[in-house]
Amino acid sequence: MIEIQAPGPDAAQQGASGHGTATPGKPFHSQRLTDRFRRFRLSLPWHAEDWERPVPGPEGLRRDLIGVSIAMVLSALMLEFLRGFAFGDGDYGNPWVQHLLQACIFVPLVFRRRFPVAVMLACSGIFLAVGVAVPLVSQTLGFQAAYFASLYSAVAWARNRRILWLGVTVVVAAMFLWIIFGLTVSSGMDEIMRSFGVTEGEIYGMFPPLTSYSLYTFMVNGAYFGGAIMFGMSSWRSAHQREQLAELAFQLEAQSVDLARKAVIEERLRIARELHDVVAHHISVIGVQAAAARRVMVKKPEAAAGALQTIEASSRDAVAEMRSLLGVLRSSDAQNPDEPAQRRPEPGIDDLPALFEDYRANGLAIAFSQVEEEPGLLASLPAPLALSVYRTIQESLANVRRHSTAAGAVVALRTGTSPMPDGEPQRWVEVETVDDGRPRPGTAGSGYGLRGIAERAVLHGGMTDIGPRDVGGWRVRVRFRVR
Incomplete structure (x- = not known):
């Protein structure tokens, strides 16, 4: 959650009010926000959210541990830089306590992909506690980024989407109630206005100072929480699509294997039909000629010889055509697949x-x-x-x-x-x-x-x-x- 405070040394005196330094966020194009919200809204039907994102294995946990450790070290270094010019002379406790409080929000992030909703709730509690105790620590860039990561990871990795939206609703409602509470405390608001150099009754913009500050705070925090949720939904949806594409690729591969097998079967059936027709034709000729030769073998040897020659020619043609057709079957088992099967032209x-x-x-x-x-x-x-x-x-x-x-x-x-x-x-x-x-x-x-x-x-x-x-x-x- 982001709150706004005027820069300068006097910011150190605002600890009791519960408001911290500003953490500027990246501006969002309105059309991009509209498109992301539309995709987010379209992804909410329960039939699409029944899918559960796979939990990363030990290798994923190791990468999370390394990434969180690097982020924690960088945030500690940034906290030291901030303490040098923004904390002033105010007593904000022992520096080691400040570093410890900041590290508290990073530790749960190691398990952000295994227990996303629990990590989001834990980080929300830590954020509120640190924001009350040491507001400037809670408003550092590293602390804000860690809390953003917890919200994003919850939406991107939660397996039970119903519990996720219930948890997100509770967290967002609690955070905005806390903002409203801070804005409605008169002493706190007076200190905020004084920190900006605004006296009572002065108006420099279109709206009064209190109204402008309140609306600005709500818009910044709305972009903060809305961005985390939308980016998380985009990641979850992309993971879902990748798994669907992987399943589709597996199905296509299985279908291609099945189609290849069916093609082989169909080719074998075609060859079987061809063999039947070839054999039927030549055997019928051979049978007729054999019967004729048997009848005239004694009385007309020349006619019997002619019939036997026809039998010989027909049998040779049958064998040649059968070899041509069976060559297709043999070619699939040949040692040299690039060598084409020797086939006669089809009639x-x-x-x-x-x-x-x-x-x-x-x-x-x-x-x-x-x-x-x-x-x-x-x-x-x-x-x-x-x-x-x-x-x-x-x-x-x-x-x-x-x-x-x-x-x-x-x-x-x-x-x-x-x-x-x-x-x-x-x-x-x-x-x-x-x-x-x-x-x-x-x-x-x-x-x-x-x-x-x-x-x-x-x-x-x-x-x-x-x-x-x-x-x-x-x-x-x-x-x-x-x-």
Whole structure:
């Protein structure tokens, strides 16, 4: 708490009045005060104050002890300087007692972060006691700064915010009641006016001397206590935000690890789909050619040799594609992570003619039609979408070969644009494979192929229509969105 007294040697005679020398404070910009008060007011809801600031460990206590010791030594030195020119000839007790009284307010500050509210109350009691006994000691800069630190630390470090505000209310009310009591004592006021050289009835400013002194004292002390509270709230709020940011960083790190793990899983699932489609295609070709070779092995050795050559080529292609896909999995465990995995280019729209020729060479008649809304649209499809189109057709034809009695299939590839609910047109590419056969007995599959087709459609925001036709046969129709 700050009180005002005129400078000069006569200040030594004011001990009995309970008023001390002035301790000028730093001026505050009005806008800064307004902003700090607004942030202070917004930080008061109890849901925000349920957070408890962590107590510093032994290292923090050691730093507090060192800091308080340095401040105590500097304050003792300043007290000696002040005694040389401000205490005058008045009897203010033994100098050692003065230093001891000043040191009393510094000792509790060692525990200001462990027991903030208790330290604030203890320092408030010491401040009042010293202010009554030796007012000039209580008004030294070091003593005032120590009490400011106790108020600031209580607001910045208190874990129980309800007890804090109760304690702050009691302390502030007690301090201002003490000021009011000092201002209302007539003898004390007379001495204060005489110390400023003001005689009764003289007015030098806009307000009478007593009114001016009272308002000035209240404003200075309001800035003193208000500044300690606002700076403390700013520190508490900053610590809260730092902990929230630390928690957020931890969550982001955990999420990044989880996303990386999910990315690996999704890549493995994608590779599993690719492997299924590759194996299904080549195994179906190998099965057909093996059956044909077995039937003509004796009567037509040349035809059997051709079938075996087809089996050999198809098996080599299957192994090559499997190695290409599995190279991605091996690359994550490679000793040299900078060495890229050796992969073949993923098939796309341009590879469909070769796929159809493979099936035609193995006895499945393929009729293919392609309709583009705009010329060159299919050639400009993104690589992932073109791969999904290729794999969908490949899996559909493999199913016809394995599970149907059909001698042929019709494949249609179309593009178009459809209006969306929001009015924006949506471009799409559609694949349709139909046959007129019946289910082949004893060839029930696992369903993974159709599930892979559905997953590809979902991946590209599309839709599927898979099932038997009313006129006989089977239809696989998938529409992908073109993003």
